[in-house]
Amino acid sequence: MPINDSHDEDKEKSHAENQNEKSNNDSINSNNEQNAAGEENIETANKPAERSKRVIPKRPTAKNDPASVLKQENPYANPLLQKESLDQEAVTPTASNIDPVAFPSPDAQKDISEESTQLIAKDEVKESAAAADDVSPVPTHQPDPVSPEVARGLQSSGTDFGYLPRSLQTQTGEYRRRSRASLSGVAVAELPYARRSYESRIQRRKRVNRVLMQKRRHSRFYSNLLPKLAAVVLVLLALMVIFSSGAGGVAYAYYQAQLPLLDGIAQHSLAQTTNIYDRNGKLLYQLYDHSNSGGRRTYVNFEDIPNELVNATIAAEDHSFWQNSGVDYTGIVRAVVTNFQHGSVQEGGSTVTQQLIKNQFFLNQDRNLQVKGEEAILATGLTQRYSKAEIMEMYLNTVFYGDSNYGIEAAAQDFFNLKPICKKNICKPAVTQLTLGQASLLAGLPQSPTGYMPFLNKSAALDRQQHVLKNMVSLKMITTQQMIQAQKETQNYAFKRPAYVKNAPHFVDYVIDNVLIPLFGAYNLRNGGYSIYTTIDLDLERQVEKIVYNRINSNQSDIYGYSNLSTAHNLHNAAVVVTDPKTGEILAMNGSANYNDQGTDPRMAGQYNAANTLRPPGSSFKPIVYATAFQMGWYPAMNVPDHNTYYPDGEKPYNPPNYDHRFHGDNMTIRRGVSNSYNIPAVDAIEYAGVQNVMNMAGRLGLSHVEKTDPGRQGAAMALGVSEETLLNMTTAYATFANKGVRMPQTTVLQINNNQGKPVYKFDAQHPKGDRVIGEDIAFLVSSIISDKAARNEEFPSPNPLELDGRPVAAKTGTTDNFADNWTMGFTPHLAVGVWAGNSDNTPMQDVIGITGAGPIWQDVFQYANDKYHFPRDGFTPPANVHQATVSAYTGLLPHLGEQTVTDWFIDGTVPTIQGMYVPPAPPKNTKPGKKDPNPGNDPGSGNN
Numbered sequence: 001m002p003i004n005d006s007h008d009e010d011k012e013k014s015h016a017e018n019q020n021e022k023s024n025n026d027s028i029n030s031n032n033e034q035n036a037a038g039e040e041n042i043e044t045a046n047k048p049a050e051r052s053k054r055v056i057p058k059r060p061t062a063k064n065d066p067a068s069v070l071k072q073e074n075p076y077a078n079p080l081l082q083k084e085s086l087d088q089e090a091v092t093p094t095a096s097n098i099d100p101v102a103f104p105s106p107d108a109q110k111d112i113s114e115e116s117t118q119l120i121a122k123d124e125v126k127e128s129a130a131a132a133d134d135v136s137p138v139p140t141h142q143p144d145p146v147s148p149e150v151a152r153g154l155q156s157s158g159t160d161f162g163y164l165p166r167s168l169q170t171q172t173g174e175y176r177r178r179s180r181a182s183l184s185g186v187a188v189a190e191l192p193y194a195r196r197s198y199e200s201r202i203q204r205r206k207r208v209n210r211v212l213m214q215k216r217r218h219s220r221f222y223s224n225l226l227p228k229l230a231a232v233v234l235v236l237l238a239l240m241v242i243f244s245s246g247a248g249g250v251a252y253a254y255y256q257a258q259l260p261l262l263d264g265i266a267q268h269s270l271a272q273t274t275n276i277y278d279r280n281g282k283l284l285y286q287l288y289d290h291s292n293s294g295g296r297r298t299y300v301n302f303e304d305i306p307n308e309l310v311n312a313t314i315a316a317e318d319h320s321f322w323q324n325s326g327v328d329y330t331g332i333v334r335a336v337v338t339n340f341q342h343g344s345v346q347e348g349g350s351t352v353t354q355q356l357i358k359n360q361f362f363l364n365q366d367r368n369l370q371v372k373g374e375e376a377i378l379a380t381g382l383t384q385r386y387s388k389a390e391i392m393e394m395y396l397n398t399v400f401y402g403d404s405n406y407g408i409e410a411a412a413q414d415f416f417n418l419k420p421i422c423k424k425n426i427c428k429p430a431v432t433q434l435t436l437g438q439a440s441l442l443a444g445l446p447q448s449p450t451g452y453m454p455f456l457n458k459s460a461a462l463d464r465q466q467h468v469l470k471n472m473v474s475l476k477m478i479t480t481q482q483m484i485q486a487q488k489e490t491q492n493y494a495f496k497r498p499a500y501v502k503n504a505p506h507f508v509d510y511v512i513d514n515v516l517i518p519l520f521g522a523y524n525l526r527n528g529g530y531s532i533y534t535t536i537d538l539d540l541e542r543q544v545e546k547i548v549y550n551r552i553n554s555n556q557s558d559i560y561g562y563s564n565l566s567t568a569h570n571l572h573n574a575a576v577v578v579t580d581p582k583t584g585e586i587l588a589m590n591g592s593a594n595y596n597d598q599g600t601d602p603r604m605a606g607q608y609n610a611a612n613t614l615r616p617p618g619s620s621f622k623p624i625v626y627a628t629a630f631q632m633g634w635y636p637a638m639n640v641p642d643h644n645t646y647y648p649d650g651e652k653p654y655n656p657p658n659y660d661h662r663f664h665g666d667n668m669t670i671r672r673g674v675s676n677s678y679n680i681p682a683v684d685a686i687e688y689a690g691v692q693n694v695m696n697m698a699g700r701l702g703l704s705h706v707e708k709t710d711p712g713r714q715g716a717a718m719a720l721g722v723s724e725e726t727l728l729n730m731t732t733a734y735a736t737f738a739n740k741g742v743r744m745p746q747t748t749v750l751q752i753n754n755n756q757g758k759p760v761y762k763f764d765a766q767h768p769k770g771d772r773v774i775g776e777d778i779a780f781l782v783s784s785i786i787s788d789k790a791a792r793n794e795e796f797p798s799p800n801p802l803e804l805d806g807r808p809v810a811a812k813t814g815t816t817d818n819f820a821d822n823w824t825m826g827f828t829p830h831l832a833v834g835v836w837a838g839n840s841d842n843t844p845m846q847d848v849i850g851i852t853g854a855g856p857i858w859q860d861v862f863q864y865a866n867d868k869y870h871f872p873r874d875g876f877t878p879p880a881n882v883h884q885a886t887v888s889a890y891t892g893l894l895p896h897l898g899e900q901t902v903t904d905w906f907i908d909g910t911v912p913t914i915q916g917m918y919v920p921p922a923p924p925k926n927t928k929p930g931k932k933d934p935n936p937g938n939d940p941g942s943g944n945n
Helices: 005-035 039-044 066-073 079-087 106-120 124-133 148-157 166-184 199-244 247-266 307-317 329-342 352-361 369-385 388-398 408-416 436-447 458-474 480-491 505-520 522-527 538-553 618-631 670-675 679-689 691-700 716-720 727-738 776-786 854-869
Strands: 274-277 283-287 400-402 421-423 426-428 531-534 573-579 586-590 749-753 759-762 810-815 821-828 831-838 882-888 901-907
Touching: 274 505, 274 522, 283 505, 307 352, 307 388, 307 436, 307 458, 352 369, 352 388, 369 388, 388 408, 400 408, 400 436, 408 436, 436 458, 436 480, 458 480, 505 522, 505 531, 505 586, 505 749, 538 573, 538 586, 538 854, 573 727, 573 854, 618 670, 618 679, 618 691, 618 716, 618 727, 618 776, 618 810, 618 821, 670 679, 670 776, 679 691, 679 716, 691 716, 727 776, 727 810, 727 821, 727 831, 776 810, 776 882, 776 901, 810 854, 821 854, 831 854
Parallel strands: 274 531
Antiparallel strands: 274 283, 421 426, 531 749, 573 586, 573 831, 749 759, 810 821, 821 831, 882 901
């Protein structure tokens, strides 16, 4: 109760009596220390005696006095109150001055002990409420007077009992009232036990319980809070000493030493994910370090980060972010106190800047005073060097969000399956699409990325989000209604890990191994954070993959009645390449029927890239042979008889047959021989042009493997495509014919941006640089021949898979040894498509040739691409030096009068100027269809078509 001046007289009298009694204090206190029991040893009190024979206890001492107990346990007790209690004179207790409330009987002590054990276990909040309701009964005697000097001291200091906890005020006031009765020496009759039996026991139990609860709080204070406060004080003192003494130079030197690393964060030098896109900005693949210490990271600029995410991060991690100097000293103390009061970690004292420093420099180090000091120095320096927006940008791009996600962009893509929006090789990051609900959930993850991972523990993630949203409301960043809406959004969201992304897988593997690693190196490519926009069109690629799979494995029939090639004809695999002849851009590359096939069938081998594998091209190589001959003076109307012929070839002559096992006589023009894929005219052409010249031509057209083949292994059979080459290179050669003799380099990349979004490479599709490797006239002659539907009618009656929707298209098929490979190659002025079909392990197909195996796939792909890109239906335009002329159909020279003639294209200067003598040849000996020629030749692979 408050102290007032009305107590002064009594206090002075008491003081005079106390002076006479002081000599007895020492002996009495000594006895009391041995016998008295405070609140801590109530349960160990002596066995109670009978109430009728109760022994009067000794006077209160320093140990059993409640006020003294409180004074000892409470380090914040008022010193004036302590002085007043010491000045009170002790009086030997008698039966008349014993207060049953202050000194309970042994039975009452037992009751108090049992009850206090139960009360201590109650919640502290309930106890506080109980304390507020507690009103001590007023005793019959008057309160102790206060000495004038004590009263004056209290008044001058402005001290009042009101600053103490109520429990302390109540207990101290009661003791003071009891002391007056003891000191007055007036006998007070003992109250009957029945009058105080229930209410007084309850009051005593509450008082004891409050004392014990105070003791437990004080124990926590000394064991937990004080060490943390001491650590904070030491850090602050260390920083003050550093900055105010010669140690400041050492701190500055340390900061300067770490400055390059700090600048590296701002300059995006951290390991970042390299993203590979298609030509339209659709993600194909992500390259990053898959080790335990690695992960995904894509840097985003501050202007692309939504305000909701910035505010949510501040609400979750650093309320004073915009105001502090990198270290929030007030926040550190507040966090320690808050966490102590709640008994768990509720908030951290580190700022966003400190966490940024810790994550980059001290993540795996012990959190000792030296580390904390260095962290504070660097955080302060970083704040002075960079703006708050730049620091927030660095933090959001480096912090770990869980599930291998470093930085907010990776987290947004992973947890909410958001994708960048790309247009014209410029992408807006996925983070720009974040809503308040998504942003608040992500902002709460860094505190415990594994514990709050939404895929594994959605409830914990939502609880953490609720904490962030409540902070945002209290900081007036959002309204309560916005908080409720954000909670509903994430509660209804089904978190699911996005599927592993590797689109256009054969192309991605090809461009990484053959283009990007040689350009950047494997480590730099994986960690450089590049954005690579490729030439591939993912929509076309997916359709190509679908066409290949369906033609091989479905029951869809072609015009010849072929279906389910894998089951009926032992054809299990195929590859397709689509390019733009004018630029060399690869628009599609499919290396197998199913990249993800996990089977053990060697005929399939899904990850085997047949598009970049060496295989003999068969008759699809013949246009290269004829292009060489045309360059040396031949022309399409030249007559090259198709007879059974033996060619010198070492010890044993070379005698190739035709696919139909027949020979077609003397009246055979080159146009007819190429269009129907007859072998003898092709071998005659290479014999005329020379193997080495054909190899040179192959090299100029991009067939590098044929060019580098040992000449000793080449011979006349080279004309029939026995030298191995890749489908990719064969498509480039055919694209060169389509591009009028200009070979464009195989182009796979359109643009490369560094991790700051700045282009480091850009392909100029408007001004591509190619090499003229053959004349436009030669290219036109080849294109004219293999696009002639009428000329190929003999072998491939119309309609057939080499024809499209009425537009001119050049095409050539090929089949190799034992039907192990078949090809269909073709082009228009706007597109080139190559298809290989067969088995990965070279197992022979059954009753399948180029036009029935690869042909239907080629036709489907070409038709889809024409429809997709809306190419015009134009054909092949002859150059200025190519004109038509008429020659003899029998000799290819100037015709005789009345002789049958043919009209064809000629390069200026190659039109014949002489006539030949015409003698009709004897009819050729033809075998019946379906039977082998009696002399089929000695090359089992010569049956090319």
